[in-house]
Structure formats: C-alpha cells, structure tokens
Amino acid sequence: MSALTIRLGTRHRRLTYATFALLWTSGALWLAFHYFLRAEGDFGPEAHPLEAWWLRLHGLMAMLTLVAVGSLATNHVRLAWKRGKNLRTGLPMLAMTAWLAASGYALYYFASEANEAWLPLTHWVAGLALPLAGLVHVRQGRRRPARATHRKPAHPT
Numbered sequence: 001m002s003a004l005t006i007r008l009g010t011r012h013r014r015l016t017y018a019t020f021a022l023l024w025t026s027g028a029l030w031l032a033f034h035y036f037l038r039a040e041g042d043f044g045p046e047a048h049p050l051e052a053w054w055l056r057l058h059g060l061m062a063m064l065t066l067v068a069v070g071s072l073a074t075n076h077v078r079l080a081w082k083r084g085k086n087l088r089t090g091l092p093m094l095a096m097t098a099w100l101a102a103s104g105y106a107l108y109y110f111a112s113e114a115n116e117a118w119l120p121l122t123h124w125v126a127g128l129a130l131p132l133a134g135l136v137h138v139r140q141g142r143r144r145p146a147r148a149t150h151r152k153p154a155h156p157t
Helices: 010-035 051-083 087-109 119-143
Strands: 039-041 044-046
Touching: 010 051, 010 119, 051 087, 087 119
Parallel strands: none
Antiparallel strands: 039 044
C-alpha cells in the first residue's frame, strides 16, 4: 500500500485544472459577451445569441468543479490541514471557492434589485482572481519538497 500524499496524481491534477479552466473561461466569455459584444437588434442593443450558451456552460462547469473540489477533500485538503501544509494559500482558495459556489447559487435563485449592485460584482471579482490564487497555491506547494509520510518499520535484529 502506498503512503498517503498531499500532492495530486497526474490524472487527478489534469482533470481538476481542466474543470477550473473551463469554468473560468465560460464565466469570462459570458462577461465579455454580456458587456462588450451586445448584438444590435431592431429596437437597439440586445443580448448576443451566444451569451445564454456561455452561461449554461458556466452552470454545468460549476457543478463539475464542485465535484472536483469534493474530490480534493478526501486526501489533499484533509492531509494538508492535518499536517499544517500550505494553509496560508489553501484556506483562501477554499474560502474563495465556497464564496463562488454560494454567490453563484444566490445569483441564480435570489438575484434582486437589493443585491444587484454588489452580488454580481463580488462573484466576478472572486472568479476572475481565482486562477491567480490557484497559481500562487500550486507554486507555494511545489516549493516544499515532498516528504515521506510514513516511517519504515524497524527490522528486528
């Protein structure tokens, strides 16, 4: 049996990065289409036809990203917490991810005039900043050499 490690395996790491990348890309594309690529209609500017599709993809990727984050909880987060490793960047990543999930849910189900001035903005700022936070977290984690987690049992002589 292999020792438990905080570092992700190659396949796990690639799938996690891919889900976060597609989530970020779909959100950034929605923002671009919503604010900068409006279509000209018969009665003035209107939503670009692709805007709704970017938002649908973003919702799908949000669900898949939550699965990816959940897959990190079993070893990566649990072991890092237990060992006190890379918490300075890991805890903000968890907090940002939790905020993005909660604010995304609120944007979908509870958007109102009362929160339209601040809720979308905080979601977009956190979402656009997440790749930078992720990059800092990964680089910080790779700075430290991987250590063996279990000592070899002493051989009786």
